[in-house]
Structures are given as C-alpha cells and as structure tokens.
Amino acid sequence: MKKFICSMLIASTFLISPISHAESFVMHTAKAGDSYSYISNEFNVNIDTLKELNQDKDNIISEGSLVKIKPISMNKTITIKVNNEKLNPEQHPYIENNRAFVPIRTIANALNADGIIWEDSSKTAILVQDKKTIRLTLGSNIAKINDQDVKLDAPISVYEGRTYVPIRFISEAFDCNVAWDNDNKTVLVNTTDSYDEDLYWLSRIIHAEATTQPLEGKIAVGNVIINRKNSPNFPNTIKEVIFDTNYGYQYTPAKNGAIHNSPSTESIKAAKLVLNGKNNISGCLYFLNPRKSTNNWIVKNKTFYKRIGAHDFYR
Structure with a gap:
C-alpha cells in the first residue's frame, strides 16, 4: 500500500509563511563566489538596484540563495492556468533561465498528483502519479523521473518559505501540454485530450x-x-x-x-x-x-x- 505523507509539509521548506504581495521576479540562484558586482555585470542591472530589490544591507550572498534580478514586468505577476482555470498559488511564481517556477503543492494539486512525499534525509520532494514518480532535490538541477535523470534549466529552490519547482517540467512529465503566453505572462497547462x-x-x-x-x-x-x-x-x-x-x-x-x-x-x-x-x-x-x-x-x-x-x- 502506498504511503503518501502529505503531512510532510512539517518540513521547514514547506512551512506556511505570510502571503507576499510582491510581483513575480526574474531570479538567479547564487553560485559559490557570486557577488552583487558579478550579478550586476552578468544581467546588466544596476548594482544599487539589485541591493535595494533584495533588501540587502550586508553585501553577502549565500550560495544557493535566490537573488531577485528584476520584476518580470511592471505591476504584473505570472498567472498559471490549468485547463483555462486560473490557479491561486500560495506565493508568486518566479522566472529563472526562462523557466517559470511555482510552489510544488500548487502544481501537484492542480494536476491531481496521487501524493507528495518529503524525504528529509536527502531534502527531496517526491511527486507520485499513477506509475510515475518524480524526485526533486533541493539545490539540485537534476530531477529523476522514475529512475531516469533529467537535467533542469535551474535548480529546485526554497522561496518565501515554499519549495519551488519548474512548472513546465512537472506538467510535461505528467503528460500535459504547456505553453507560455508572453504578452500576458501566463503559463497555460492543458491536461485534457483536446490538444493534438x-x-x-x-x-x-x-x-x-x-x-x-x-x-x-x-x-x-x-x-x-x-x-x-x-x-x-x-x-x-x-x-x-x-x-x-x-x-x-x-x-x-x-x-x-x-x-x-x-x-x-x-x-x-x-x-x-x-x-x-x-x-x-x-x-x-x-x-x-x-x-x-x-x-x-x-x-x-x-x-x-x-x-x-x-x-x-x-x-
């Protein structure tokens, strides 16, 4: 009998935090040795703007932390629609390496995953649906579909108290069709058989x-x-x-x-x-x-x- 530990949200990465009213941002996962000066040059963003955006007074960037680069668009947040129905994530999605990331519970619930398991020893979130198991380890850009490694465009991260995962990867792994409406900054997921x-x-x-x-x-x-x-x-x-x-x-x-x-x-x-x-x-x-x-x-x-x-x- 399958054991689905939805109560695994007791893990620190799943603790509920106050709803943020910030917009959706383009993000960068900090690597060893990253500095505001380096990130400023890499993304062509003013260094003072970066510091203000990240409310940083210490000039310290920790490896693996998410650094805000810029809002995706003035006064806009990323919208997620599954079968044309708008979702209401616990926290705002963000963009990294041209991929939209959302809280894991948001997409798991929307796609009717059979369960979410938290493996504390390896800091790994596990999504299960039918005969497919997806393993997503914090800080890693390698996911597993069953036993097959798949390289992601950006690592799994914690943001605003939630574990975030790439929505396109998860949706397509569960055989859904995914499209990006750039004009409206909207991810469109279709789980039905209507698409070709x-x-x-x-x-x-x-x-x-x-x-x-x-x-x-x-x-x-x-x-x-x-x-x-x-x-x-x-x-x-x-x-x-x-x-x-x-x-x-x-x-x-x-x-x-x-x-x-x-x-x-x-x-x-x-x-x-x-x-x-x-x-x-x-x-x-x-x-x-x-x-x-x-x-x-x-x-x-x-x-x-x-x-x-x-x-x-x-x-």
Missing part, C-alpha cells in the same frame, strides 16, 4: 534530434517516427515509439530528458507537414549521424537510402 498529442510529441522529437538540420532533414526525422508507428515491429503511437525501450532507449532525447523542450517554429512546421502526409524518405525506419553515431548495427544490417543534412537514413 501527436503534434506535441512529434515536434519535440524533431526539435531534439534535428534542431540544427534544414527543414527537409526535420521532415525526414519525423517520417522515421511515423514509419515506425505504422510498422508492426514497433509501438503503434508516436509517443510510444519515441519512448520505446524494447532494446534500450531508441532515442537519446527520451533517455536524457531533451525531449522535454520547446520546439522551434520550424520543428512544429515539419511535424505538421509530416502528419499531413509529406514523406521524403520512403519507408525508412532508422537514421543516424555518421559523424557521431557508434551504432554499427544499423550500418551493417540495414539498407542505406539517402543522406539529408547531417543524417543518414536507412530502410
């Missing part, structure tokens, strides 16, 4: 595998996924093809977490063209970069079809 799941995952594998390739190369990578989906020898959905582990991970981005990206306009265009039937590699089921690949099995056992950009395609 095939386009969602196909555009992301194309972006992860072929971001530097020409459009034709992106289309070709997308068609390998489609050809596998249509083959009796592979899973029958795009998502299952991408995450197929029958003979180990078939695609590195699914293994290392790079699949959880924000695809470029061209990657989305390529995915749409592929889904609408454009095929430039016939029935190819394999591709590799001959300058980087160590997979000799494909070269020895499959038939070369053509090269597009940096990739060779095989039947």
Whole structure:
C-alpha cells in the first residue's frame, strides 16, 4: 500500500509563511563566489538596484540563495492556468533561465498528483502519479523521473518559505501540454485530450534530434517516427515509439530528458507537414549521424537510402 505523507509539509521548506504581495521576479540562484558586482555585470542591472530589490544591507550572498534580478514586468505577476482555470498559488511564481517556477503543492494539486512525499534525509520532494514518480532535490538541477535523470534549466529552490519547482517540467512529465503566453505572462497547462498529442510529441522529437538540420532533414526525422508507428515491429503511437525501450532507449532525447523542450517554429512546421502526409524518405525506419553515431548495427544490417543534412537514413 502506498504511503503518501502529505503531512510532510512539517518540513521547514514547506512551512506556511505570510502571503507576499510582491510581483513575480526574474531570479538567479547564487553560485559559490557570486557577488552583487558579478550579478550586476552578468544581467546588466544596476548594482544599487539589485541591493535595494533584495533588501540587502550586508553585501553577502549565500550560495544557493535566490537573488531577485528584476520584476518580470511592471505591476504584473505570472498567472498559471490549468485547463483555462486560473490557479491561486500560495506565493508568486518566479522566472529563472526562462523557466517559470511555482510552489510544488500548487502544481501537484492542480494536476491531481496521487501524493507528495518529503524525504528529509536527502531534502527531496517526491511527486507520485499513477506509475510515475518524480524526485526533486533541493539545490539540485537534476530531477529523476522514475529512475531516469533529467537535467533542469535551474535548480529546485526554497522561496518565501515554499519549495519551488519548474512548472513546465512537472506538467510535461505528467503528460500535459504547456505553453507560455508572453504578452500576458501566463503559463497555460492543458491536461485534457483536446490538444493534438501527436503534434506535441512529434515536434519535440524533431526539435531534439534535428534542431540544427534544414527543414527537409526535420521532415525526414519525423517520417522515421511515423514509419515506425505504422510498422508492426514497433509501438503503434508516436509517443510510444519515441519512448520505446524494447532494446534500450531508441532515442537519446527520451533517455536524457531533451525531449522535454520547446520546439522551434520550424520543428512544429515539419511535424505538421509530416502528419499531413509529406514523406521524403520512403519507408525508412532508422537514421543516424555518421559523424557521431557508434551504432554499427544499423550500418551493417540495414539498407542505406539517402543522406539529408547531417543524417543518414536507412530502410
């Protein structure tokens, strides 16, 4: 029987603190040796403005602490909407490395996670939903989905008495669609089946595998996924093809977490063209970069079809 210790909020990182009326800020997690002078130069912000923003009179920055860089926008805070319903986080979200961070309880409740567990010995928050477990350790930019390491764009931190986690990473790990409305500074999360799941995952594998390739190369990578989906020898959905582990991970981005990206306009265009039937590699089921690949099995056992950009395609 699963043991969900929602009362783990007794841990110091989850203690309730007074509601702050500050705006949402762009943040920086301090590293060893960081100073206001360094941060001022790094982010092109006046040093006196930084000190005032952080109400710092001692000129001391502790490693791992969050430093406010600037408000995300004058008199605005980040809005979170799940299925178009606005959430009311206990504390304001913030931005670090272009990623929105929210209190862990806010997103866990919104996505109906089965439970939140606090592991005090390792300072790790654990989210559980169905057969998926996400481990998030304070101060670390490496999360775990089940037993797979995934690199985050910024570390898990404590802010205003709450443990904050990247909303896009958590949402996508739980198979939700995420978008950013920059004009309104709003994170849009969709948990329903109304969005095009095939386009969602196909555009992301194309972006992860072929971001530097020409459009034709992106289309070709997308068609390998489609050809596998249509083959009796592979899973029958795009998502299952991408995450197929029958003979180990078939695609590195699914293994290392790079699949959880924000695809470029061209990657989305390529995915749409592929889904609408454009095929430039016939029935190819394999591709590799001959300058980087160590997979000799494909070269020895499959038939070369053509090269597009940096990739060779095989039947």
